[in-house]
Amino acid sequence: MEAQGYFEFKREDWQNLAKRAELPLTTQQLTDIKALNDQISLEDVQDVYVPLVRLLQKKYADFEKWNRDKLDFLQLPVKKTPFIIGISGSVAVGKSTTARLLQELLSSWFTSLKTQLITTDGFLYPTAELKRRNILNRKGFPESYDMKSLIKFLSDVKSGKKEIKVPKYSHQVYDIVENEFDTIDQPDILIVEGINVLQLPANETIYVSDFFDWSIYVDADANLIEQWFLERFGVLLDTAFHDPTNYYYKYAKLPRSEAFEMAHKIWRDINLKNLEEFILPTRFRADIILHKTTGHVMDNILVRV
Ligand SMILES: Nc1ncnc2c1ncn2[C@@H]1O[C@H](COP(=O)(O)OP(=O)(O)O)[C@@H](O)[C@H]1O
Numbered sequence: 001m002e003a004q005g006y007f008e009f010k011r012e013d014w015q016n017l018a019k020r021a022e023l024p025l026t027t028q029q030l031t032d033i034k035a036l037n038d039q040i041s042l043e044d045v046q047d048v049y050v051p052l053v054r055l056l057q058k059k060y061a062d063f064e065k066w067n068r069d070k071l072d073f074l075q076l077p078v079k080k081t082p083f084i085i086g087i088s089g090s091v092a093v094g095k096s097t098t099a100r101l102l103q104e105l106l107s108s109w110f111t112s113l114k115t116q117l118i119t120t121d122g123f124l125y126p127t128a129e130l131k132r133r134n135i136l137n138r139k140g141f142p143e144s145y146d147m148k149s150l151i152k153f154l155s156d157v158k159s160g161k162k163e164i165k166v167p168k169y170s171h172q173v174y175d176i177v178e179n180e181f182d183t184i185d186q187p188d189i190l191i192v193e194g195i196n197v198l199q200l201p202a203n204e205t206i207y208v209s210d211f212f213d214w215s216i217y218v219d220a221d222a223n224l225i226e227q228w229f230l231e232r233f234g235v236l237l238d239t240a241f242h243d244p245t246n247y248y249y250k251y252a253k254l255p256r257s258e259a260f261e262m263a264h265k266i267w268r269d270i271n272l273k274n275l276e277e278f279i280l281p282t283r284f285r286a287d288i289i290l291h292k293t294t295g296h297v298m299d300n301i302l303v304r305v
């Protein structure tokens, strides 16, 4: 991987950065995390995420100090500014799993800090609007997101606005769910996860990443990501089988091989295309690149130095 400006840690070296003995989580906390993220191996938590959170802790302390010093020097009233972390990567690479785990770790570890999480799926245009714009087959591509609203949301969060409502996307419904929202209410740390968070959309003067204090790109070989996409598709099929309102119901009723043939086409013509054209080019904008290999095992960690 051509990665100028980064230091690449092999997993073995990275895991030595935080001694297991110093793991500040109790066995119960670890068990709770495992229960919430049953896919995640505790080895990954200890070897990869503990050093990651330790590094993040340093960045957060630095951020807080700078905000305090800045306001003090400018003789402005003290105010809290949230620290925003962006997480990017391909569809199905494991962004939401990583984001949820990070939120869990931060919440268990830094109990006095409020950590919230959103996914930019909520800022996709609803299916009706995608149809109206004739871009239904471009879901996930830059033009399928309401970037103005996403930037307004981030600007509201940074300025400390209370109880901000974020639209909700459902993978099962395959659309924005009407009248359902997540509420972001003055967090100390906000994690923003999505394929588009490091992109520079052509018509904006402010980018999503301008609001980030730290960013992570989850990376893997495209052939592996396709496999993970197909495995997730299989899980979605199994849960859709008895529910005609589920988007995947029509695939669940097809012979399994036909359904997977369709999924392979969706991967090749939409998600892989999007990865190659719009997502992968943003990889080296991230502060940290988490590289995964077979079985979702993290093997390399690249840090911008
Ligand atoms: N660390 C992991 N170990 C095992 N499976 C994982 C891991 N991370 C993600 N997965 C699985 O890979 C698939 C894609 O992950 P997901 O977090 O939904 O990706 P994304 O949010 O990038 O689309 C899901 O089926 C998820 O359960």
Ligand SMILES: CC(C)(COP(=O)(O)O)[C@@H](O)C(=O)NCCC(=O)O
Binding pocket: 090, 091, 092, 095, 121, 139, 140, 141, 194, 195, 266, 270, 271
């Ligand atoms: C909603 C998404 C754009 C975002 O994906 P995510 O990163 O949440 O997996 C994606 O899941 C999607 O629907 N892509 C369009 C093609 C498809 O997979 O059906």
